[in-house]
Amino acid sequence: MNIRIAEGDIAERVRSIVAGLRSLEGPLLPILHEIQDAFGYVPQAALPVIADELNISRAEVHGVVTFYHDYRDHPAGRHVLRLCRAEACQSMGGAALAERIKALLGIDFHQTTPDGSVTLEPVYCLGLCACAPSAMFDGEVYGRLDDELAAELVEEARR
Numbered sequence: 001m002n003i004r005i006a007e008g009d010i011a012e013r014v015r016s017i018v019a020g021l022r023s024l025e026g027p028l029l030p031i032l033h034e035i036q037d038a039f040g041y042v043p044q045a046a047l048p049v050i051a052d053e054l055n056i057s058r059a060e061v062h063g064v065v066t067f068y069h070d071y072r073d074h075p076a077g078r079h080v081l082r083l084c085r086a087e088a089c090q091s092m093g094g095a096a097l098a099e100r101i102k103a104l105l106g107i108d109f110h111q112t113t114p115d116g117s118v119t120l121e122p123v124y125c126l127g128l129c130a131c132a133p134s135a136m137f138d139g140e141v142y143g144r145l146d147d148e149l150a151a152e153l154v155e156e157a158r159r
Helices: 007-021 029-037 046-052 059-069 087-091 094-105 147-158
Strands: 079-083 118-123 134-136 140-142
Touching: 007 029, 007 046, 029 046, 029 059, 046 059, 079 087, 079 094, 079 147, 087 094, 094 118, 094 147, 118 147, 134 147
Parallel strands: 079 118
Antiparallel strands: 079 134, 134 140
16 A cells, blocks of 8 residues: 655645744754654655755755654554663563564564554653553553553554
8 A cells, every 4th residue: 555645745745834834943853743744754755845945954854854763764554553672671571572573563673564554663762661561552652561462452453
């Protein structure tokens, strides 16, 4: 389910987003978030438009997009499962749990299942250190993740 969007349509939508947010102090991050919300990712065709509209270099925009792990350069699956990779979660079995989830899904981090149902992403702290290991599924956080809950999340994501 790979939907192609014309570059002209991307540029028009990006200009509209930038126009609505350019008055903010430090508008680049909010603009990138809004673009990702609009398209599901930050299209490469958006980067020169953002640079031109904000009068900054394309390299600066590219650097910000590639520095922050939250921005995607391709569409995500219908569901996004983020697993915490921070130290607290690792110390509570997060690495082994991540391996089981990757095996259940048949993908690695930064990949999407062939049917487009799930994208698996690492995240480096969800703020649930006392409830480690943790995950985020479609924006909802889960603490004390175990094999059973992980299997339930994977099953729900496959629907």
